[in-house]
Amino acid sequence: MPSQGLGLAPRLRYLAGRARRIDVGSVLERAKEASAQHDKWTPAVVVDMLWSAGFRQVGFQDYIDYDFAILSSAERATFMTHPVSNELSQKYDHPDHRHVFQDKVEFDRVFSEHLHREWMVVEDGNAVAVHEFAQRHGTIVTKEPVGQAGTGVHRYHAAEIDDWDAFHRGLLQRGELLIEEVIVQHPDLAAVCPGTVNTTRVTAFFDGEMTHILAMAQKFGRGAVSDQMTFGGFYTMLDESGHAVGAGYDSHGHVHETHPDSGFRIADFQLPMIDEVRAFVDRVARVVPQVQYVGWDIVVTPTGPVLVEGNWGAGVYENKPSVTGIRTGHKPRYREAIGF
Template sequence: MLKRILYLGYYLKQLEKDKYVLFLNYAANKSKKSKLRLILDSFYSVFRYNISLLEYFQFRFFEKDHNERLKWAGTGFMYEYQLKMNPKDKRDILDDKRKFYKYYGKFIKHLSADVQNLKDDDYLVKRILSNPSGKIVFKVYDGKCGRKILIKSVNDFDEESLIHFMINNEYDLVEEYIIQHPELLNLSPSAVNTIRIFTQLNKQNKVEILGCRLRISINKSVDNMAAGNIAAPINEKTGIVIGPGVYSDITKPQEKIHPVTQKPIEGFKVPFWKETLQLATDAALLFKQNRSIGWDIAITEYGPDLIEGNHDWCKLLWQLPVNKGMKDVLIKYLSD
């Protein structure tokens, strides 16, 4: 009980109040239940089902009975699960992008550098500023969910000003902007649309795929759901999208057709699917101390390109696109 009380305090501190009110009004209209009843039920669900206040609405608990609610993995459960699977003292290789690029470098095709790399290697600076996309991406070493990312034209910099800009604006890394595969570009050109593959090591240290999702930008420079974009489920065996794109905003409809480009989402086949699955599998086996990881992978015309690995991978991105609570999938690994 004490742990759940602490979780509630965290949820209240982090709560996007405008979003809570938006979801509350929507749920009250849909369910015909009073707002007070929904508010009380959302707080009750924090304790009973180990979810956050917003997840009460995102998981549509206002429409679900007790047995259905039990199936969903919320923030509290995921925090405890990922803490066991990916211990805090082992996570830095994923948390710190500088270390990630060093140790997972064989899976990364795009150029990247920190300030010291640029100071030590003039040729690297020239390569980054002459990359074929004409754009560069600035990141902080511990950025999450597309936050603190800045995309700029290479024409805004020369070799000296690039380093000064990073230091003055406290950016730790600069990368060449990835040119995604033409088919993904046609689907949605506003951002690089990445594949998220969730991997889990079983007790035999074999990789099991927990799910695959296509993240699709909707007029945003990043593709994260938290930024207002959509995600769709991918068939693990075929690489074909098998459902509509969904938002984490419950007031928005599912998208079978991209709302901007009018390209079909369902039926889209991810290029280089076999190679993409293999990359995720190989990456998952590289450092087995982290056992459950969400891999973000870009697809270029030359094949898959690893972006990052997430030890605290998103339960919304995992469950919402398939409209199904999947806690049972994880529970079996807790006994391994």
């Protein structure tokens, strides 16, 4: 695909916005963190972080997460960053169709055949239906239609609910309007963390003909309803065959050679059914082709992949050199597929 560029105007708007919102204290804290971890002089790190943000589109957290303090300019250039990802989202995800991905109820309606689980919407007057749904499945997950990073997701056990009218009113009042059946994950995922449904983030680009898988990350939870970092979760990058490239890590400086609860060695993880995963991502990418750049969250079950959600603002999952020993990222793959 020929280079189409991302445009100067969006970049300037982004830089202006960052300049207005810059939190000097936060930058200093991050710089001290990098300085302590990599034995670098803090003032030099601060200058490097600001220069990287202003001239190389590197977010402050990107700088920390991907160990830029120890990388050469050539190595840094191979890493995907959040500012660049944001530009891709703005350019390739049509605004008229983003609402499908922003509203979880609308998303379930549009992608219903790819969910492979039962779901319903909480409305006035359907307390009996909610009761029947929960009793049928035993445990349910509720979601607020708009949320991110796992916020607004809750888990309830039918056996613990006594007053179903009150429960129904509470769901309405709190805005927990979407109810879903709990996903049963593949035993290979449950072996790492059985208490959380562990999702695979597949970042992909649909060019109108082909779906290009740009990066894959395996997220692991800690027994909570979500595997997001806000719930104590972490991730590891996967190679093209679906195998972990190293230990797990998060954006809070935690590294997990093994899962803290199960003891499973993260570097040994192999995503099951990787061929089915690739084919599945290709199918879901074609449902709303106007939204081309998406971070798909899927779960592999005993019978195949199922869809959790799609993120039109795909975000970035990347390699961490100090953990994996790999000093390059995924940006060349993005460039080859998208042509920027």
